[in-house]
Amino acid sequence: MIGLYLHIPFCDGKCPYCDFYSMAGSDSLKEEYTRRLESLLTEWEGKLREKEGSYKADTLYFGGGTPNLLGASRLARLIENAQKGFLLENAEITLEANPTSRLDAFFEEMAAAGANRLSLGLQSAHEEELRLLGRRHTARQAAEAVEAARRAGFRNISLDLMMGLPGQNWEMLQESIRFCASLEVEHISAYLLKIEPGTPFWQKKSSLNLPDEEEICHLYLSACEELEKLGYFQYEISNFARPGFEGRHNLKYWRCEEYLGLGPAAHSYLGGKRFYYPRDLEGFLAGNLPVEDGPGGSPEEFCMLALRLREGLSEEIFRNRYEEEGVFLPERFWKEASLLEKAGFCRIEGEEGKRVLSLTPRGFLVSNSVILELTERI
Amino acid sequence: MAVSRDKIRNFSIIAHIDHGKSTLADRILEQTSAVALRDMEDQLLDNMDLERERGITIKAHAVTLVYHAKDGEDYVFNLIDTPGHVDFNYEVSRSLAACEGAVLVVDASQGIEAQTLANTYLAVDAGLEIVPVINKIDLPSADPEKVRREIEDVIGIPADDAPAVSAKAGIHIDQVMEQIVKLIPPPEGDPEAPLQALIFDSYYDAYKGVIAHVRLKDGTVHPGDTIRMMSTGAEFTVTECGYMRATKFEPVSELSAGEVGYIAASIKAVRDATVGDTITRADNPASSPLPGYRPVQPMVFCGIYPADGAKYPDLREALEKLQLNDAALSFEPETSVALGFGFRCGFLGLLHMEVIQERLEREYNLDIITTAPSVIYRITKTSGEVITIDNPTNYPDPSLIASAEEPMTNAHIYTPTEYVGNIMELCQERRGVFKDMTYIDSDRVDIHYRLPLNEIIYDFFDALKSRTRGYASFDYELDGYEKSDLVKLDIMLNGEIVDALSFIIHSEKAYSRARKMAEKLKDKIPRQLFEVPIQACIGGRIIARETVKALRKDVLAKCYGGDITRKKKLLEKQKEGKKRMRQLGTVEVPQEAFMSVLKLDE
Numbered sequence: 001m002i003g004l005y006l007h008i009p010f011c012d013g014k015c016p017y018c019d020f021y022s023m024a025g026s027d028s029l030k031e032e033y034t035r036r037l038e039s040l041l042t043e044w045e046g047k048l049r050e051k052e053g054s055y056k057a058d059t060l061y062f063g064g065g066t067p068n069l070l071g072a073s074r075l076a077r078l079i080e081n082a083q084k085g086f087l088l089e090n091a092e093i094t095l096e097a098n099p100t101s102r103l104d105a106f107f108e109e110m111a112a113a114g115a116n117r118l119s120l121g122l123q124s125a126h127e128e129e130l131r132l133l134g135r136r137h138t139a140r141q142a143a144e145a146v147e148a149a150r151r152a153g154f155r156n157i158s159l160d161l162m163m164g165l166p167g168q169n170w171e172m173l174q175e176s177i178r179f180c181a182s183l184e185v186e187h188i189s190a191y192l193l194k195i196e197p198g199t200p201f202w203q204k205k206s207s208l209n210l211p212d213e214e215e216i217c218h219l220y221l222s223a224c225e226e227l228e229k230l231g232y233f234q235y236e237i238s239n240f241a242r243p244g245f246e247g248r249h250n251l252k253y254w255r256c257e258e259y260l261g262l263g264p265a266a267h268s269y270l271g272g273k274r275f276y277y278p279r280d281l282e283g284f285l286a287g288n289l290p291v292e293d294g295p296g297g298s299p300e301e302f303c304m305l306a307l308r309l310r311e312g313l314s315e316e317i318f319r320n321r322y323e324e325e326g327v328f329l330p331e332r333f334w335k336e337a338s339l340l341e342k343a344g345f346c347r348i349e350g351e352e353g354k355r356v357l358s359l360t361p362r363g364f365l366v367s368n369s370v371i372l373e374l375t376e377r378i
Numbered sequence: 379m380a381v382s383r384d385k386i387r388n389f390s391i392i393a394h395i396d397h398g399k400s401t402l403a404d405r406i407l408e409q410t411s412a413v414a415l416r417d418m419e420d421q422l423l424d425n426m427d428l429e430r431e432r433g434i435t436i437k438a439h440a441v442t443l444v445y446h447a448k449d450g451e452d453y454v455f456n457l458i459d460t461p462g463h464v465d466f467n468y469e470v471s472r473s474l475a476a477c478e479g480a481v482l483v484v485d486a487s488q489g490i491e492a493q494t495l496a497n498t499y500l501a502v503d504a505g506l507e508i509v510p511v512i513n514k515i516d517l518p519s520a521d522p523e524k525v526r527r528e529i530e531d532v533i534g535i536p537a538d539d540a541p542a543v544s545a546k547a548g549i550h551i552d553q554v555m556e557q558i559v560k561l562i563p564p565p566e567g568d569p570e571a572p573l574q575a576l577i578f579d580s581y582y583d584a585y586k587g588v589i590a591h592v593r594l595k596d597g598t599v600h601p602g603d604t605i606r607m608m609s610t611g612a613e614f615t616v617t618e619c620g621y622m623r624a625t626k627f628e629p630v631s632e633l634s635a636g637e638v639g640y641i642a643a644s645i646k647a648v649r650d651a652t653v654g655d656t657i658t659r660a661d662n663p664a665s666s667p668l669p670g671y672r673p674v675q676p677m678v679f680c681g682i683y684p685a686d687g688a689k690y691p692d693l694r695e696a697l698e699k700l701q702l703n704d705a706a707l708s709f710e711p712e713t714s715v716a717l718g719f720g721f722r723c724g725f726l727g728l729l730h731m732e733v734i735q736e737r738l739e740r741e742y743n744l745d746i747i748t749t750a751p752s753v754i755y756r757i758t759k760t761s762g763e764v765i766t767i768d769n770p771t772n773y774p775d776p777s778l779i780a781s782a783e784e785p786m787t788n789a790h791i792y793t794p795t796e797y798v799g800n801i802m803e804l805c806q807e808r809r810g811v812f813k814d815m816t817y818i819d820s821d822r823v824d825i826h827y828r829l830p831l832n833e834i835i836y837d838f839f840d841a842l843k844s845r846t847r848g849y850a851s852f853d854y855e856l857d858g859y860e861k862s863d864l865v866k867l868d869i870m871l872n873g874e875i876v877d878a879l880s881f882i883i884h885s886e887k888a889y890s891r892a893r894k895m896a897e898k899l900k901d902k903i904p905r906q907l908f909e910v911p912i913q914a915c916i917g918g919r920i921i922a923r924e925t926v927k928a929l930r931k932d933v934l935a936k937c938y939g940g941d942i943t944r945k946k947k948l949l950e951k952q953k954e955g956k957k958r959m960r961q962l963g964t965v966e967v968p969q970e971a972f973m974s975v976l977k978l979d980e
Contacts, residue, residue: 191936194935194936213931238936253942265941267941268940274943276943294943304945339964340907343908345907368952369907371949372952376953376956
């Protein structure tokens with residue numbers, strides 16, 4: 001069962017921290033783009049069926065950009081198209097949207113078209129932070145958007161938060177977290193702000209008054225704790241959910257499962273290969289082919305991804321997956337893991353042969369180094 | 379023999395770096411038509427890339443030329459180039475011993491420098507006729523008359539007739555040629571006497587074996603002769619002998635007294651035909667060797683390790699090949715807990731060490747790590763036993779040491795007077811004992827210090843240059859041993875001694891050096907998952923401490939559109955960085971950290 005990702009590269013403005021691929025788009029461009037996605041869905045469905053027999057998807061994710069800018073009817077067409085070729089019943093169909101006002105009708109149409117999960121880019125509950133981030137909504141509007149979504153029947157709503165913002169302290173972040181919880185959403189994604197090259201934030205990096213590393217660590221660890229207290233379990237480095245409401249689509253990335261991504265800058269992992277469509281809307285519309293991005297699913301990659309999850313790296317799953325290649329998790333790996341465990345970076349649960357290794361929030365904070373230490377020993 | 383002995387002129391060129399020795403040599407080659415102009419590569423005598431880049435001569439080179447003089451006669455010029463650095467003083471003295479004269483090149487704008495003076499005295503001591511030449515007269519700042527007086531005052535030889543030339547512009551080179559003919563006496567020697575041939579250079583050739591450059595004092599040598607090395611008694615059969623022409627060897631049936639040429643005899647390594655040794659014939663041996671032979675004695679030692687442990691055999695092979703050509707290079711295997719398998723290498727001096735390191739890296743493409751250079755210390759144990767130590771690892775427990783001695787040098791620094799203060803300060807910092815100071819002329823002095831060798835092997839030369847804006851020059855010779863208050867300083871990372879960072883030092887210098895090293899290491903060691911204490915200690919006593927704080931944040935928080943590859947690439951980049959690290963216990967130390975502590979005076 002694969003995941004489907006459709007990238008909607010349109011925004012009505014560029015936020016100064018964002019380096020995702022997006023642009024303003026005219027109505028005719030959006031129509032042309034939708035048609036291109038439709039024909040690609042058909043094309044890929046045919047190709048996969050021919051090659052692999054049956055290929056089914058159980059998640060569909062509209063990411064962006066700002067997917068709601070495509071308009072409800074075009075999104076509905078895409079859902080319908082995907083459903084025909086790929087989607088089973090009970091699929092998770094997620095739509096990213098900006099929590100602006102007057103979304104009632106849009107949400108209703110989307111719910112009717114089959115969308116069942118919303119991911120709203122709140123980012124902060126503080127007006128001054130939202131202004132600094134160049135967001136074009138207020139916290140009040142976001143609350144209204146959540147209510148509108150509820151009225152439209154959405155039972156699975158996620159809010160995005162950003163941590164480590166310029167001038168942010170724990171009290172402010174805590175307020176933003178509590179604001180989300182007060183809206184009783186099922187899921188919260190909390191990301192550390194990363195200043196990306198080429199963004200306006202990068203250019204004025206030094207004058208941004210960013211919290212220092214110690215403070216960022218404090219924010220992150222406190223947020224993990226607070227969210228846990230409020231009933232949101234950390235199931236991934238940056239993702240928290242009420243039990244049963246983990247994002248199924250994103251879980252596929254971390255579990256090293258297959259997904260097909262369509263749209264410029266959308267990535268795929270199918271048949272052992274990773275590939276992507278380049279960040280080039282014109283080329284994409286002109287029919288450019290995806291670019292190979294090397295093999296995927298190596299043991300190291302599997303560990304790297306699994307260790308982002310609270311469920312962690314399972315000795316058993318690893319064995320089942322890589323036994324044939326003669327790769328296993330050797331004792332030196334577990335020895336290093338238990339050193340790291342003593343230092344509080346991870347935990348080892350279960351008995352030998354069925355051990356599960358997972359990182360703690362402190363371990364997540366230095367996960368690159370921890371993962372390197374461990375994968376070096378495979 | 380083609381030319382009678384009285385038409386032979388054997389000479390060297392003595393000059394300070396940059397004073398134009400190689401350029402003058404090129405002009406002489408041109409004037410003797412030894413090389414067609416189109417074949418000339420700039421500075422022909424400096425063969426090695428390194429030599430050309432640094433503008434110094436590391437090996438002696440020699441060439442036989444024919445000069446058609448103004449008196450209508452043809453003269454044979456044997457030009458023997460000398461190495462231009464104190465590390466190779468002995469080689470210089472052997473090259474000079476092969477000559478009857480020396481052309482002294484002095485820069486018309488800079489005057490006499492330490493190196494020039496030291497080598498000129500060597501030449502005078504060897505009984506050579508000095509032919510002074512004032513070069514670079516085309517420079518706007520040239521003051522040939524002042525330099526002329528300086529030569530007379532400082533060296534004490536007449537300079538009235540010294541040609542004022544520009545080797546670069548080719549001005550008055552003919553005057554130099556005529557002075558060589560006029561002033562330098564032809565060689566003496568008896569072809570009928572037993573063979574005595576002085577080796578002034580030797581190098582390894584893959585086809586012919588070692589090629590010894592020789593000056594025949596007495597006797598003759600021919601292909602087929604059995605020759606004997608007088609220092610070792612080893613015998614070889616001559617396969618070829620001849621002259622070194624500018625672009626090729628010219629085999630001949632006989633070399634005779636007074637001549638300069640080469641001998642090949644299927645000799646496997648240069649250590650069997652070392653510079654300074656005398657070759658004689660086995661069938662009619664000379665009763666004694668020529669004076670002045672000295673077995674090569676490495677003075678400076680350091681550990682050399684491959685950055686990648688798997689390259690150990692390559693390193694060994696490279697050192698073996700270099701040694702074929704360099705009798706002064708010694709090496710033996712050593713093991714370091716920190717750096718694995720490597721070699722303890724011995725060198726004539728710091729430059730020699732740097733040259734070898736560079737050649738390993740450039741010519742053999744090896745990535746190497748070197749440990750701090752050490753000199754040879756002499757330790758008298760409480761048991762009365764005297765041992766010598768060139769590796770800190772072997773330093774005995776302090777309780778077993780009755781006394782320790784370190785090698786000293788007699789150093790001369792030549793400088794414009796304005797830098798005297800800076801230089802004295804530097805020498806004081808380096809535990810120097812002031813001897814005397816003499817004025818060379820109104821604005822330049824010769825400062826004479828007694829300095830411990832271990833104070834000048836690190837970065838003395840660089841420090842001297844930077845404190846005198848490059849104007850001072852420096853020369854030293856070894857001057858015995860002296861009692862010294864030495865200690866062994868160890869560096870501990872996370873509580874474990876890193877043997878490759880240990881060194882022997884004077885106790886007064888230990889604190890400041892320990893502090894600098896700890897700070898430098900703190901800068902160079904990246905933060906890791908665990909805190910890394912850095913401690914410097916003498917015996918069990920900690921005298922400096924720094925801490926590399928634990929890494930706090932190293933995470934890729936967001937995943938964009940399923941782009942796993944980006945994450946993977948970032949991790950791979952990090953992994954590449956890790957590969958360049960040495961794992962010492964639980965601590966990862968970058969290769970640069972080992973090298974960075976060698977240069978602390980910045």
